[in-house]
Amino acid sequence: MGNASMKPKHLRQPDRHIANLALGCASNYKFLTDPGLGIHVTGQVDVLCSRVLELEKELRRKDEELQEGQSLVAELQEQLSVQTKVIAELTKELQNKCIQLNKLQDVINTQGEHSLQPSPFRVTPKNQISADRRKGAKEGVSAEPTTQLYDSGKQARFSFEKSRVRKDSSEKKLITDALNKNQFLKRLEPQQIREMVECMYERTFQQGSYVIRQGEPGNHIFVLKEGRLEVFQQNKLLSSIPVWTAFGELAILYNCTRTASVKAITNVKTWALDREVFQNIMRVTAQTRQEQYRNFLRSVSLLKNLPEDKLTKIMDCLEVEYYDKGDYVIREGEEGNTFFIIAKGKVKVTQSTADHSQPQLIKNLHKGDYFGEKALIRGSFDEPTTKFCVGCVTEALDYLHHIEIVYRDLKPENLILDAEGYIKLVDFGFAKKIGSGQKTWTFCGTPEYVAPEVILSKGHDFSVDFWSLGILVYELLTGSPPFSGADQMTTYNLILKGIEKLDFPRTITRRPEDLIRRLCRQNPTERLGNLRNGINDIKKHRWLNGFNWDGLKLRKLASPLKRELSGPTDYSYFDSYPPEEGMPPDELSGWDKDF
Numbered sequence: 292m293g294n295a296s297m298k299p300k301h302l303r304q305p306d307r308h309i310a311n312l313a314l315g316c317a318s319n320y321k322f323l324t325d326p327g328l329g330i331h332v333t334g335q336v337d338v339l340c341s342r343v344l345e346l347e348k349e350l351r352r353k354d355e356e357l358q359e360g361q362s363l364v365a366e367l368q369e370q371l372s373v374q375t376k377v378i379a380e381l382t383k384e385l386q387n388k389c390i391q392l393n394k395l396q397d398v399i400n401t402q403g404e405h406s407l408q409p410s411p412f413r414v415t416p417k418n419q420i421s422a423d424r425r426k427g428a429k430e431g432v433s434a435e436p437t438t439q440l441y442d443s444g445k446q447a448r449f450s451f452e453k454s455r456v457r458k459d460s461s462e463k464k465l466i467t468d469a470l471n472k473n474q475f476l477k478r479l480e481p482q483q484i485r486e487m488v489e490c491m492y493e494r495t496f497q498q499g500s501y502v503i504r505q506g507e508p509g510n511h512i513f514v515l516k517e518g519r520l521e522v523f524q525q526n527k528l529l530s531s532i533p534v535w536t537a538f539g540e541l542a543i544l545y546n547c548t549r550t551a552s553v554k555a556i557t558n559v560k561t562w563a564l565d566r567e568v569f570q571n572i573m574r575v576t577a578q579t580r581q582e583q584y585r586n587f588l589r590s591v592s593l594l595k596n597l598p599e600d601k602l603t604k605i606m607d608c609l610e611v612e613y614y615d616k617g618d619y620v621i622r623e624g625e626e627g628n629t630f631f632i633i634a635k636g637k638v639k640v641t642q643s644t645a646d647h648s649q650p651q652l653i654k655n656l657h658k659g660d661y662f663g664e665k666a667l668i669r670g671s672f673d674e675p676t677t678k679f680c681v682g683c684v685t686e687a688l689d690y691l692h693h694i695e696i697v698y699r700d701l702k703p704e705n706l707i708l709d710a711e712g713y714i715k716l717v718d719f720g721f722a723k724k725i726g727s728g729q730k731t732w733t734f735c736g737t738p739e740y741v742a743p744e745v746i747l748s749k750g751h752d753f754s755v756d757f758w759s760l761g762i763l764v765y766e767l768l769t770g771s772p773p774f775s776g777a778d779q780m781t782t783y784n785l786i787l788k789g790i791e792k793l794d795f796p797r798t799i800t801r802r803p804e805d806l807i808r809r810l811c812r813q814n815p816t817e818r819l820g821n822l823r824n825g826i827n828d829i830k831k832h833r834w835l836n837g838f839n840w841d842g843l844k845l846r847k848l849a850s851p852l853k854r855e856l857s858g859p860t861d862y863s864y865f866d867s868y869p870p871e872e873g874m875p876p877d878e879l880s881g882w883d884k885d886f
């Protein structure tokens with residue numbers, strides 16, 4: 292019994308081997324321990340292990356195929372994105388081509404007949420206007436011709452005679468009134484309006500057709516003669532257009548697409564004008580006017596020898612003024628700022644005299660005569676002339692400060708010219724002698740020229756003259772001082788804000804601006820001229836670099852301000868003033884008792 296219950300020793304090792312295989316390859320299988328089945332079970336385990344390995348290999352292959360498929364999908368998606376972009380670009384190009392085709396059709400319509408017909412070329416998407424444009428982008432505009440082929444190397448030929456269309460006077464009056472009611476057109480010259488009216492032609496539209504279609508290129512301005520028109524935008528009704536109203540004026544300025552549609556609700560008649568005709572009207576009338584001005588100005592003795600470029604600038608400034616008989620052009624005693632040339636009519640010149648109570652006739656002026664020419668001198672100087680003026684004033688201030696006199700009233704009105712064109716400082720009513728290092732507190736000077744410390748009653752010294760010199764440089768270069776308000780208090784507040792807050796005009800270049808800003812420092816101790824090197828810092832400033840100070844002192848430097856004089860008593864450059872009436876009162880203050 293005991294031997295029957297014991298297992299042979301040679302079977303124990305295979306049992307452990309089989310158990311290990313079962314655990315490693317197929318633990319869900321149940322193995323028998325029958326010695327006769329050992330080899331058979333071992334073979335099955337080998338098959339199963341081999342099958343597992345094959346399955347794992349197949350799984351890895353499927354994973355690789357899946358990854359390849361995912362990569363292919365990603366590649367296809369990328370290709371699809373590229374193709375989408377290409378399609379978008381092709382669509383954009385197609386839209387541009389459609390616009391060009393529309394323009395060509397517009398050429399055919401304009402040259403072939405004066406009615407707007409549906410274009411077989413138009414492929415503009417419905418309710419889409421410039422969909423390819425970037426939102427908010429600023430687009431350039433052009434007025435180059437689109438309905439005629441011009442030779443860019445030659446001036447376009449234009450004939451008013453061929454472009455005019457016959458109309459009766461009442462029709463012309465109605466069209467003229469319609470154009471003059473337009474906010475843009477009413478600013479044109481009367482001659483240009485007249486030419487537009489002459490060249491407008493009649494166009495008719497059937498009920499239901501479009502006079503203007505949103506999104507299409509425009510080329511005409513219209514005046515509604517009869518019928519009913521309504522304005523739509525994106526198929527939404529905006530308004531109706533009254534009879535004898537001008538519309539579509541933007542299209543005669545430059546190439547543009549219509550921003551709204553105008554539809555004929557009934558049969559409609561309009562007067563129309565093409566862009567090229569309008570532009571030629573503007574060009575020809577302007578050229579004709581310029582040529583008339585040029586010939587007229589050349590006939591004026593004062594201007595006949597001017598260079599062409601300066602004469603052109605004067606032509607650009609000319610304005611036509613009309614005066615009825617008996618009207619005053621200018622009055623004696625008024626400030627003059629206008630130069631007049633008589634183009635037509637006669638003008639009487641009168642002047643008050645001491646011997647007569649009424650102004651007396653001096654002379655009569657006719658076509659080609661001029662008056663008020665001194666007003667042309669009322670402007671700004673160029674930099675060389677300004678440098679000469681600043682040089683003269685700087686030398687004058689240098690001398691006054693050397694003898695301990697502060698001037699305190701520098702301004703153009705106190706500068707006069709001698710016979711050689713050199714500037715002399717006059718009117719010493721506010722000048723005062725003060726010692727070195729001393730201050731004075733009197734509020735005096737011209738409002739636009741007073742320094743901040745004078746306004747604030749902080750006490751002032753010689754440095755106020757350097758402040759005023761900076762203001763003078765600014766006014767000589769621009770024609771007006773930098774600080775000027777409606778009243779004196781406003782002017783003082785502007786001064787106290789300081790030159791640092793001021794934006795300089797472009798007429799003042801970088802170097803003179805630097806000089807002005809350094810002369811007009813709020814703190815007197817920081818002003819140029821009031822530093823360690825004194826007034827020599829002004830003379831050595833880089834804007835005045837190269838200025839001939841020695842020649843100025845020796846009066847050998849040619850003055851740009853010199854005037855031709857007939858003699859020492861020539862006062863033709865002085866303003867005329869009526870004589871003072873009455874006798875001045877006696878001066879009894881006693882100021883001269885020590886003389």
